[in-house]
Amino acid sequence: MKQINTPEFFKSLFTGTFEGGSMRSSIERISRALILTTLLVVLVSAIMLPPGGNANVIEEDDYLGKFSYDDFETAKACGSACHSLIYEQWKQAMMSQAYVHHWDEIEYFKLAVPHAEKDENVAEVKAGCNGCHAPLSYMAGDVPPPKPEEGSRANEAVTCDVCHTIVGIKEETPYNFNWVIRPGGPKQGPRPAEMVDSPHHEVAKSDFLNKAEFCGSCHNEMSPYGVWVKSTHLEWSEGPYAEEGVRCHDCHMTKAKSRTASMGNEYDDAWMHLFHGAHDPGKVRGTIEVRIQPDIREVIPGEPVKFTVALFNQKTGHKFPTGSVEDRIVWLHVEAIDADGNVYHLPVDAKGFEGEEYTIAADVLAYQDMGIALDLPGFAGVQRDGVPFGDRIFRMPYFDPQGRMTIQQWNTKSLGVDYRIGPRETKLETYTFTPPYEVALGTMKVHATINYQKLVQPVAEFLEVPEEETEIIEVNTHFTEVTVID
Ligand code: HEC
């Protein structure tokens, strides 16, 4: 066998000679041209790639059962003596509760596990949910993990030593926990090793943890039917914040002057582990700004007046709502109050776009596919919205393989109209109202309120999910006045 000398081979491409021989036939010339073109394409694409574009992509096999719980340190060990502030922040964030949180427990054990055991199309989620919610259990092959009440290490959920030993990603697009992890290796962090003096562990400067793609590895999810059922990172990447270099971290892990370890240095830009989102009413409040105006200021009973509501998303880096969109509901409620205090509820004016019926609250049933897991054949479903009929809903409906609306994101085969409010988007809604003849004369106030609920009420009631999940958060409100005259 001939030994190929690489530099010699490349030289031969240009000169037409190789290994002392010559390439004279037309076939040789064509293949030479082909190889040159390929080289050129490779070279050009290497130059065109954004800096660090795919530097973190490392191909690797699935981790199900590849490690053991003991390969990871506990959050307590990280937090008890050294990283106490970070530990307490994390403790109060959903990150540490992703397995024990009641609604998660109910959805996994009451719906997902039994459904996965009955329907082979979704069998993978029995293990798969844990890839993001209880990564230690997934990697230990503990499927399903013990229930929260048993106090196993599944309860540690998204723990310090998961994030801080992640070094990259298996594919270009982050989704379905496709991160690459090195348990036992140095802790990945924002600062170079020579700056950090840890008595307990080695550190390495990460050029991946600081990227939105790191977050996206758990904040994008594809269903077994190949549908994007969670796309917070993808929404962000198509929006204005990505372009401006404002990452997830800048809003959810803000920087403050602080020590990061009790005996360590103080930094001006220490990363806070707040991870505050839908479960922090303060984070949700004010996300959308609301203004309402009438088209005329003096109205006559029996004649229409049109109110226009402008809704501006000034706070989120992705759409609102994002994440578990199948559960969330955001709605705009408008009502008029006349001088005598009579209240009139105003239904939204339909715009006529396709799929709009899912964005106007109505008296319809949905979520019939919960009957599969619950052994209720022919289950009629529960109310779809649980908010006043006629209110505008900002949502994207998820559909099961039978085309019925579902809150089971793993059983989602298609998506409906995306009528959520994008980052920095303004949506306008109109409400045409004809005051009845018996309306009181004088000042009439018209209020527009945008509300948010983490889980649609009828589903929560049906599954007995704790009330905190259906707390109504007032995102914003505004009012205007008109005068009713004779
Ligand atoms: C290993 C998977 C994983 C990674 C990596 C990850 N997250 Fe999360 N994140 C989760 C899970 C799981 C939850 C909690 C789900 C729940 O409510 O049970 C969560 C919750 C959150 C919440 C709170 C949502 C709420 O409802 O209040 C925010 C905010 C958040 N993550 C932001 C981030 C940011 C920013 C990053 C990157 C710096 C990140 N996450 C990286 C898995 C991950």
Ligand code: HEC
């Ligand atoms: C969801 C992932 C995630 C979890 C969970 C997490 N961290 Fe972090 N941590 C990060 C990210 C992202 C950074 C900033 C990294 C960067 O920008 O390179 C960070 C930074 C740090 C830093 C360095 C801060 C600085 O400014 O120098 C320390 C120390 C740290 N984390 C400790 C912990 C401890 C202890 C826990 C558990 C109580 C924990 N982290 C949990 C993602 C996480």
Ligand code: HEC
């Ligand atoms: C410009 C600030 C900003 C940026 C950038 C941003 N977010 Fe958010 N995020 C918010 C606000 C405000 C909320 C609260 C309103 C809501 O629930 O959507 C939120 C909510 C969330 C939630 C809770 C959603 C839910 O319903 O459970 C998650 C998870 C989240 N963000 C993750 C991310 C991730 C991951 C990124 C980066 C890909 C990111 N965020 C980028 C501001 C931001």
Ligand code: HEC
């Ligand atoms: C790719 C990662 C990933 C997978 C896989 C995943 N989740 Fe989640 N899940 C998240 C993240 C991140 C959140 C929280 C923030 C949000 O709403 O975006 C979340 C939120 C939730 C919530 C809502 C929590 C709340 O309080 O509102 C439930 C319930 C839930 N997941 C259950 C499941 C079940 C059951 C499965 C499996 C069928 C599953 N998840 C699979 C990442 C994942």
